Amino acid sequence: xxxxxxxxxxxxxxxxxxxxxxxxxxxxxxAACTTGxxxxxxxxxxxxxxxxxxxxxxxxxxxxxDIGTNISELADNAEGFAKLKEVTGQLDMLSxxxxxxPKNFDEGLVEAFDINSLxxxxxxxxxAREFExxxxxxxxxxxxxxxxxxxxxxxxxxxxxxxDSWEVLLDPKYKGRIVVENQPVEVVAYMAKLAGIKxxxxxxxxxxAQAKEALLRLKPNILKFAQQNTDTVAALVSxxxxxxxxxxxxxxxxxxxxxxDVVTFIPKEGTIGWMDAEMIVKGGKNHDLIMPFLELAEQxxxxxxxxxxxxxxxxxxxxxxxxxDKGEQERADRYxxxxxxTVLTMTLKGPGVSxxxxxxxxxxxxxx
Amino acid sequence: MVDPIxxxxxxxxxxxxxxxxxxxxxxxxxxxxxxxxxxxxxAFSLWRTNSDLDVVPDxxxxxxxxxxxxxxxxxxxxxxLIMAAAVTAAGIATALPFAYxxxxxxxxxxxxxxxLAVIVPFWTSYLLRAYxxxxxxxxxxxxxxxxxGIGLIDEPSRLFVYxxxxxxxxxxxxxxPFAALALYTALEKFDFNQLxxxxxxxxxxxQAFRRILLPQIxxxxxxxxxxxxxxxxxxxxxxxxxGGAQGALIANLIINFFRGLQxxxxxAFSFVIAGFVIVVLVIFRRYLRVExxxxxx
Numbered sequence: 291x292x293x294x295x296x297x298x299x300x301x302x303x304x305x306x307x308x309x310x311x312x313x314x315x316x317x318x319x320x321a322a323c324t325t326g327x328x329x330x331x332x333x334x335x336x337x338x339x340x341x342x343x344x345x346x347x348x349x350x351x352x353x354x355x356d357i358g359t360n361i362s363e364l365a366d367n368a369e370g371f372a373k374l375k376e377v378t379g380q381l382d383m384l385s386x387x388x389x390x391x392p393k394n395f396d397e398g399l400v401e402a403f404d405i406n407s408l409x410x411x412x413x414x415x416x417x418a419r420e421f422e423x424x425x426x427x428x429x430x431x432x433x434x435x436x437x438x439x440x441x442x443x444x445x446x447x448x449x450x451x452x453x454d455s456w457e458v459l460l461d462p463k464y465k466g467r468i469v470v471e472n473q474p475v476e477v478v479a480y481m482a483k484l485a486g487i488k489x490x491x492x493x494x495x496x497x498x499a500q501a502k503e504a505l506l507r508l509k510p511n512i513l514k515f516a517q518q519n520t521d522t523v524a525a526l527v528s529x530x531x532x533x534x535x536x537x538x539x540x541x542x543x544x545x546x547x548x549x550x551d552v553v554t555f556i557p558k559e560g561t562i563g564w565m566d567a568e569m570i571v572k573g574g575k576n577h578d579l580i581m582p583f584l585e586l587a588e589q590x591x592x593x594x595x596x597x598x599x600x601x602x603x604x605x606x607x608x609x610x611x612x613x614x615d616k617g618e619q620e621r622a623d624r625y626x627x628x629x630x631x632t633v634l635t636m637t638l639k640g641p642g643v644s645x646x647x648x649x650x651x652x653x654x655x656x657x658x
Numbered sequence: 659m660v661d662p663i664x665x666x667x668x669x670x671x672x673x674x675x676x677x678x679x680x681x682x683x684x685x686x687x688x689x690x691x692x693x694x695x696x697x698x699x700x701a702f703s704l705w706r707t708n709s710d711l712d713v714v715p716d717x718x719x720x721x722x723x724x725x726x727x728x729x730x731x732x733x734x735x736x737x738x739l740i741m742a743a744a745v746t747a748a749g750i751a752t753a754l755p756f757a758y759x760x761x762x763x764x765x766x767x768x769x770x771x772x773x774l775a776v777i778v779p780f781w782t783s784y785l786l787r788a789y790x791x792x793x794x795x796x797x798x799x800x801x802x803x804x805x806x807g808i809g810l811i812d813e814p815s816r817l818f819v820y821x822x823x824x825x826x827x828x829x830x831x832x833x834x835p836f837a838a839l840a841l842y843t844a845l846e847k848f849d850f851n852q853l854x855x856x857x858x859x860x861x862x863x864x865q866a867f868r869r870i871l872l873p874q875i876x877x878x879x880x881x882x883x884x885x886x887x888x889x890x891x892x893x894x895x896x897x898x899x900x901g902g903a904q905g906a907l908i909a910n911l912i913i914n915f916f917r918g919l920q921x922x923x924x925x926a927f928s929f930v931i932a933g934f935v936i937v938v939l940v941i942f943r944r945y946l947r948v949e950x951x952x953x954x955x
Contacts, residue, residue, distance in 0.1 A: 366917065368711075368917055368919050369917075371711075372919055474914045474917070475917075475918055510903075512903035513820055513902055514820055514899075514901075514902040514903065515902075528797065530796060530797045530798070641919075645709075645711065645918050645919070645920070646709075646918065646920050646923070648918075649914050649918045649920060650724075650728075652914060653731070653911040653914055654730045656906050656910075657731060657906055657911050658733040658736075
């Protein structure tokens with residue numbers, strides 16, 4: 291038995307601890323100095339959703355250009371915004387949706403860039419290079435990636451006649467049979483759409499009261515709030531849920547998971563939607579790696595494969611042509627891949643002046 | 659000539675200082691991980707969030723006024739207290755016989771194996787365990803299959819999940835080990851001959867239990883109560899996963915403010931809970947003996 295600890299005095303312990311601490315601190319400073327140097331190879335920090343990349347893609351880029359990625363999982367836009375505010379230059383690239391992109395820019399967290407300086411941007415649908423909300427005099431605010439409207443998915447075995455409106459979510463026939471995302475502001479926005487409110491993220495008190503009225507009628511119909519997309523799919527597969535709100539592609543995901551046929555539609559009142567982009571963090575320690583990385587990662591071959599894996603429209607037109615050649619046109623067209631102008635008809639997700647009020651309305655309805 | 663400071667006091671002062679050193683790490687931890695965050699939280703709770711989602715240091719009581727003026731939050735907080743009390747009561751009611759049986763009738767070797775079995779679920783993630791309960795209690799879950807299999811019900815029941823009952827059940831499952839371990843530690847130190855002696859002297863079994871056993875394991879019972887009751891006040895995952903639209907507890911409402919970057923409202927609501935917990939701990943401080951749970955010879 292080793293009794294080494296008996297020989298260690300408190301003074302000696304403190305000395306050893308101090309030396310060890312100093313060594314760790316020096317190591318940290320050295321690492322920081324190293325990463326601070328301007329270079330075109332290395333590893334950068336990317337906060338993103340898991341469907342923005344796949345491992346083989348990142349491995350190939352690492353091998354080809356010696357650019358590695360240190361990825362942290364992004365839960366939602368608010369989290370990304372808050373995190374970036376805290377850590378600023380410790381992140382190098384951040385993914386974000388629609389109006390969250392200018393929000394990050396206005397807060398001085400990300401920088402604009404010349405999107406046309408990237409050769410790969412020529413593969414994008416032209417509309418994706420000209421979104422007004424992402425255009426500033428200093429340049430473009432993000433590299434466009436994917437998009438989707440929020441749809442309603444339903445099981446025709448239990449839901450009839452075929453619905454075409456948000457109103458179906460309030461039908462007492464479907465008590466305890468609906469799953470919606472666990473995103474209070476979005477759920478209130480759906481109800482605002484149902485009430486015909488134009489701008490669900492910037493509502494007046496009167497409009498909020500209308501949305502609350504609808505939310506009160508929705509409450510008994512909610513089975514549960516889905517934490518993630520797989521929860522929604524599982525509930526539709528098990529037929530516990532007959533209706534759900536979801537991104538494009540729910541019907542295929544349910545089918546792939548062994549569920550029965552599910553039909554999806556965009557409500558006639560219009561819908562909420564998202565379109566996301568990669569933002570370059572202002573003052574990121576590995577800032578110089580981002581443009582070379584995007585040049586490689588956004589190539590049409592990778593984007594086509596991304597569509598096949600994760601199934602929702604992306605902004606790369608070149609990838610669409612590959613999908614057609616690979617026999618994936620039916621699915622791509624069904625997912626509106628070839629109709630990127632659809633994004634202009636959606637109410638885009640984003641922070642608004644009624645965020646706090648929307649949460650209060652949600653809590654007041656779903657609290658005890 | 660009179661010495662202004664008696665010499666005998668100087669070594670004592672130095673000695674007190676020296677004796678205080680071991681508390682320094684704990685003091686630093688308390689300061690950095692508790693007092694500073696609490697101070698920040700209190701400050702946030704008295705500020706406001708503007709429409710740009712920025713925290714603005716304008717001093718106001720609005721966040722607290724909102725909590726106490728909107729019935730939903732007071733009701734949900736009361737519901738949370740009732741849920742925590744119900745789980746704690748059930749936890750003690752199940753863990754006490756379990757620990758009693760284990761200590762009194764099971765050999766040392768098997769005691770350790772059974773205790774290990776109680777702890778084993780902690781090796782898997784909380785999320786996974788909660789999802790497993792969804793699969794057990796769901797409409798097509800194991801419980802419904804079993805009840806239909808034995809002919810007790812004809813079609814799947816929807817009563818087992820997405821309500822307050824399922825939240826209570828899963829919380830009981832999650833927190834049972836905390837109660838069991840605290841009570842086991844208390845009972846292990848008890849000399850059971852005292853119960854025999856009490857009964858030899860004419861006490862009925864229930865009298866012996868109430869007047870001999872219970873007073874001696876009271877610190878363990880209080881510790882178990884606190885270890886179960888307090889964390890449930892901040893529970894949001896279980897209500898989210900098995901409570902559905904009807905099962906929200908106060909932390910679910912608070913987390914919604916967090917997701918919407920309404921940090922000041924969130925801080926005020928959290929501080930109401932934290933304040934309540936502190937009051938509970940102060941009331942029970944004389945019974946709270948952490949060593950009952952962690953120290954075992």
